Amino acid sequence: MSVHIAAQKGEIAKTVLQPGDPLRAKYIVENFMEDVRLVSQTRNIFYYTGLYKGREVSVGASGMGAPSIGIYSYELYTEYDVDTIIRIGTCGAYTPELKVFDVLNVENAASESTYAKFAWGIEEEILSHQGNVFSVINDTARNLSLDLKTTNIHTSDIFYRKNPGTPEIAVKHNCTAVEMEAFALFANAQYLGKNAATLLTVSDIIPTGEFISADMREKALTPMIELALETAISL
Numbered sequence: 001m002s003v004h005i006a007a008q009k010g011e012i013a014k015t016v017l018q019p020g021d022p023l024r025a026k027y028i029v030e031n032f033m034e035d036v037r038l039v040s041q042t043r044n045i046f047y048y049t050g051l052y053k054g055r056e057v058s059v060g061a062s063g064m065g066a067p068s069i070g071i072y073s074y075e076l077y078t079e080y081d082v083d084t085i086i087r088i089g090t091c092g093a094y095t096p097e098l099k100v101f102d103v104l105n106v107e108n109a110a111s112e113s114t115y116a117k118f119a120w121g122i123e124e125e126i127l128s129h130q131g132n133v134f135s136v137i138n139d140t141a142r143n144l145s146l147d148l149k150t151t152n153i154h155t156s157d158i159f160y161r162k163n164p165g166t167p168e169i170a171v172k173h174n175c176t177a178v179e180m181e182a183f184a185l186f187a188n189a190q191y192l193g194k195n196a197a198t199l200l201t202v203s204d205i206i207p208t209g210e211f212i213s214a215d216m217r218e219k220a221l222t223p224m225i226e227l228a229l230e231t232a233i234s235l
């Protein structure tokens with residue numbers, strides 16, 4: 001049991017799929033997995049452990065933003081001996097060349113966040129995925145004939161902003177999309193020597209204002225979910 005997760009030691013699998021949204025976690029275990037146990041519901045952030053194709057996988061939410069995923073991923077890595085976290089999130093595209101429901105595998109996350117610097121003394125403003133899970137995801141997508149794009153993304157603390165233009169840091173690092181957690185996840189994994197990847201489904205096209213509904217953000221992300229689950233059992 002950790003401060004924010006009620007599961008007992010041993011109740012969380014070595015690989016965790018981590019959406020931002022607790023209801024997306026519930027949707028995944030109810031629709032894709034078997035023999036599922038709810039192992040934590042502290043703060044209504046649900047964690048489940050069950051079987052996918054006979055292999056144990058855990059699924060649980062990060063909440064929104066770097067501070068929240070910073071807490072959950074740190075406790076998973078350090079208190080539950082988790083080896084690999086695959087974030088499965090949604091993102092806004094900075095370019096209309098991306099389309100809603102495109103799936104992205106994040107190579108690097110750039111951020112104005114001070115999380116990495118003040119937590120771990122990591123000074124870089126751009127951090128890479130950690131370990132081999134990024135390349136296992138790419139191989140798995142090829143085997144599934146799934147169109148997967150690898151890209152740099154921007155991890156921002158901001159969802160709503162005055163200026164609709166692409167922020168300077170995103171331009172500087174060729175970030176095609178924005179979300180709110182990958183940078184902190186990669187920072188924790190880098191500091192702790194763990195594995196971390198981030199898969200994102202495009203839910204908004206920022207320049208055109210196109211977006212998908214909250215319900216679809218919970219339920220219409222099947223290609224990304226299947227890719228993450230197939231990767232989890234290939235590690």
Ligand SMILES: O=P(O)(O)O[C@H]1O[C@H](CO)[C@@H](O)[C@H]1O
Pocket residue numbers: 019020021063064065088089090091159179180181217
């Ligand atoms: O869909 P999730 O995983 O929550 O990810 C994105 O959606 C939330 C904002 O709507 C932020 O958490 C952002 O990173």
Ligand SMILES: O=c1cc[nH]c(=O)[nH]1
Pocket residue numbers: 090091092093159178179180203204206
């Ligand atoms: O952080 C996010 C997530 C989805 N869409 C956005 O525009 N930003």
